[in-house]
Amino acid sequence: MELKGIGLEEEIFKISKKSEKSMKMEFKGVSLKESDFKEKKILSLENKPNLKYAWDTGVAIGRFLAELKQGRLIGRKCCKCRRIMIPPRMFCEVCFKPNDEWIYLKDKGTVNTFSICYVSWDMQKLKEPQIPAVIEIEGASKMMGILHLLGEVEPKEVKIGMKVKAVWKEIDKREGAITDIKYFKPI
Amino acid sequence: MRKAAIVGMGYTVPQTITPQLSYREMIFEAAVKAYENSGIHPKDVQSFICVSEDFLEGVSIFDEYVPDQLGANLKSVHTISADGIFAIISGFLQILTGKFDIVLVEAHSKASNILNPNEVIAFAQDPVYNQPLRLNPHYIAGLEMNRFLYSSGNTREQCAKVVVKNKKNALKNPLSAYPAKIEIEDVLNSALLSDPLRKMDKSQHADAACVFILASEKIAKSITPNPIWIKGAGWCSDDPSLETRNWDEAVYAKLSARQAYKMAGIQNPKQINLAEIDDSYSYKELQHLESMGLCRKGESGLLLEEGYFEHDGSLPVNISGGNLGAGFLFEASGAFKIVELILQLSKEAGCRQVKNASLGLAQVWRGVPTATGAVIILERED
Structure with a gap:
C-alpha cells in the first residue's frame, strides 16, 4: 500500500467551505482513515500500559476524605502563620513545621476563577458545557480552596467573585471522594 | 579545587x-x-x-x-x-x-x-522489539545471570550465599525490611522465576x-569537625538494547567506578574499606564486585565463601543488608546505601560498625531492563 500523506483535509475542507469559499484549499496526497489502522492496512503497533496504583492517603488526605463522606469540609490551621489550609496537609509549607489543629470549614465559598469547557477530557464535543472553578472556601485563608465544578447555573451567568455552595450526593451514595460533592451552585 | x-x-x-x-x-x-x-x-x-x-x-x-x-x-x-x-x-x-x-x-x-510493578518494569522495554513478547521482565535477569555464571565460572550456590549473607547482615540493621536467617538451600529450593534465577535471588520492594x-x-x-567528603563520582549507561549490550560484565559499573576512582585519586580499589553495592538480584553483587575491580574476574564467589566480604572480612560488602536484606527502594535504593556509608564512616553504625572504616564506596544500578549505574566514593578524614 502507498503512504502518500496524512489526511486532515476533510476537516480543513469543512472549515474552509464554511468560512470563505475563495479560501478553499486542496492538499495533494491520499488521506488515512482511522479504519485503515484498525483494518491493518497501515503498519502500526498499538501499545497500552496496564498500570495500577493505590495511593496511600496518609493522615491529611485520609481525614479530608472521611469528612467528605460525612458531608463536611475540614482544613488544618498553622498557629505560627495563622493560615487555615484546605485541602489539609499535616505541615505548613511556609513555616516548614508540623501544623497544629483540625478545623471544620463551611461548604461554601467564592469563585476565584472559572472556565467553561466545551470538550470532554477525550476531546468529544459536550452538549452541556462543564464549568470548572477554583472556589475559595469561606473561613480558610486567601487562595485556599477546592477545585470543583459549578452547576445549576447558566454558563453566561457565572462571574468571578460569585458566592457558591456545595451540593452533596445523597448520604448513602458518598464514598469518601471529592465527587461526594456533586458540584457547587450559586447561593 | x-x-x-x-x-x-x-x-x-x-x-x-x-x-x-x-x-x-x-x-x-x-x-x-x-x-x-x-x-x-x-x-x-x-x-x-x-x-x-x-x-x-x-x-x-x-x-x-x-x-x-x-x-x-x-x-x-x-x-x-x-x-x-x-x-x-x-x-x-x-x-x-x-x-x-x-x-x-x-x-x-x-x-x-x-x-503491578512488573508491568511498570515491562513497560520500560523496547516497545517494538521486546514488549510484544510479553515476558515477565525478570527474564532479563535470568539471561544475564546465566551468561555471568557461564563466563565468570562462579556458581549458582555462590549466588545463593549472597542472599544468605545480606539477609543475615540486615538482622543487625534496624533500617531493613527483609532481614532473615536462612540457608543456601532455602534459596536453591525457592521457586524458579527465570532459570537460573529463583524467587529468593530477587530483592523485594x-x-x-x-x-x-x-x-x-x-x-x-x-x-561538623568530621564531615563526610564526596571524593569521587562516576555514572554511565551501556547500550539500552538487550540485543547488543555486553552480557559478560556490568560495563556501566566498570566505567563509572573507573571515573570515580580517578576523581578520588584511588590507585588501587583495595584502598576501599567497605562497599554498599547493588544486589537487586543475588548474582548482581558478585558481577558488580568483579566489574568494579573490587576483586578479580571469576574470584568473587570464592572470596565470598572465604568470608572476604563479611563484616570482619577484608572488604565488608552490603553490611546494611543491601537490597536483598534491607529492601529494594527503586530510586531511593542508592540513597540508603549512602545512609549506611555515612553511619559507618561516622562510627555510628552500632553493632554492625566496621572497624577502621574511612573510605567507602556506594554503587547503584537502575534495575532491569537498564544498563545504567553510578558510583560514589565517600571519605572521612580524621
Missing part, C-alpha cells in the same frame, strides 16, 4: 507497606530529620534536587509535587529521573561550580502503592524516604 561534603541526613525506616503516611508526610519526616541532623534551616538551602520516575509514582510530571514537604516552596528545585546517587552527584557538582554552598537531595519509594544536606567545604567545617 572546591570540596563538598554530606553534612546531614534524615530518613524513614524502610517498610514493606506504609499506609499510615502519604508520600508527602513520609518525605516531610525525612526532611525534618535531615534539617535537625545538620542544623541547617530550609531558608539557607540554595538548591533542591529530587529523584522520581513518573511511572513509579502513578502521576505524570511528578516533579511538580515535591517542594512543599521539603521546605522548597518558591525556591530553586528540580527533579531528575534517576537513582538518588545521581542526585547526590548533581548536588556535588553544583557545589563544585562555586555558585552553591548548600544543596538538599531527596529520594523516596512508595513501591507498595504500585499494584520497600517504602522509605531519605533526605541529605550537602555543603561546601567552608560550611561543612563550620557544622
Whole structure:
C-alpha cells in the first residue's frame, strides 16, 4: 500500500467551505482513515500500559476524605502563620513545621476563577458545557480552596467573585471522594 | 579545587507497606530529620534536587509535587529521573561550580502503592522489539545471570550465599525490611522465576524516604569537625538494547567506578574499606564486585565463601543488608546505601560498625531492563 500523506483535509475542507469559499484549499496526497489502522492496512503497533496504583492517603488526605463522606469540609490551621489550609496537609509549607489543629470549614465559598469547557477530557464535543472553578472556601485563608465544578447555573451567568455552595450526593451514595460533592451552585 | 561534603541526613525506616503516611508526610519526616541532623534551616538551602520516575509514582510530571514537604516552596528545585546517587552527584557538582554552598537531595519509594510493578518494569522495554513478547521482565535477569555464571565460572550456590549473607547482615540493621536467617538451600529450593534465577535471588520492594544536606567545604567545617567528603563520582549507561549490550560484565559499573576512582585519586580499589553495592538480584553483587575491580574476574564467589566480604572480612560488602536484606527502594535504593556509608564512616553504625572504616564506596544500578549505574566514593578524614 502507498503512504502518500496524512489526511486532515476533510476537516480543513469543512472549515474552509464554511468560512470563505475563495479560501478553499486542496492538499495533494491520499488521506488515512482511522479504519485503515484498525483494518491493518497501515503498519502500526498499538501499545497500552496496564498500570495500577493505590495511593496511600496518609493522615491529611485520609481525614479530608472521611469528612467528605460525612458531608463536611475540614482544613488544618498553622498557629505560627495563622493560615487555615484546605485541602489539609499535616505541615505548613511556609513555616516548614508540623501544623497544629483540625478545623471544620463551611461548604461554601467564592469563585476565584472559572472556565467553561466545551470538550470532554477525550476531546468529544459536550452538549452541556462543564464549568470548572477554583472556589475559595469561606473561613480558610486567601487562595485556599477546592477545585470543583459549578452547576445549576447558566454558563453566561457565572462571574468571578460569585458566592457558591456545595451540593452533596445523597448520604448513602458518598464514598469518601471529592465527587461526594456533586458540584457547587450559586447561593 | 572546591570540596563538598554530606553534612546531614534524615530518613524513614524502610517498610514493606506504609499506609499510615502519604508520600508527602513520609518525605516531610525525612526532611525534618535531615534539617535537625545538620542544623541547617530550609531558608539557607540554595538548591533542591529530587529523584522520581513518573511511572513509579502513578502521576505524570511528578516533579511538580515535591517542594512543599521539603521546605522548597518558591525556591530553586528540580527533579531528575534517576537513582538518588545521581542526585547526590548533581548536588556535588553544583557545589563544585562555586555558585552553591548548600544543596538538599531527596529520594523516596512508595513501591507498595504500585499494584503491578512488573508491568511498570515491562513497560520500560523496547516497545517494538521486546514488549510484544510479553515476558515477565525478570527474564532479563535470568539471561544475564546465566551468561555471568557461564563466563565468570562462579556458581549458582555462590549466588545463593549472597542472599544468605545480606539477609543475615540486615538482622543487625534496624533500617531493613527483609532481614532473615536462612540457608543456601532455602534459596536453591525457592521457586524458579527465570532459570537460573529463583524467587529468593530477587530483592523485594520497600517504602522509605531519605533526605541529605550537602555543603561546601567552608560550611561543612563550620557544622561538623568530621564531615563526610564526596571524593569521587562516576555514572554511565551501556547500550539500552538487550540485543547488543555486553552480557559478560556490568560495563556501566566498570566505567563509572573507573571515573570515580580517578576523581578520588584511588590507585588501587583495595584502598576501599567497605562497599554498599547493588544486589537487586543475588548474582548482581558478585558481577558488580568483579566489574568494579573490587576483586578479580571469576574470584568473587570464592572470596565470598572465604568470608572476604563479611563484616570482619577484608572488604565488608552490603553490611546494611543491601537490597536483598534491607529492601529494594527503586530510586531511593542508592540513597540508603549512602545512609549506611555515612553511619559507618561516622562510627555510628552500632553493632554492625566496621572497624577502621574511612573510605567507602556506594554503587547503584537502575534495575532491569537498564544498563545504567553510578558510583560514589565517600571519605572521612580524621
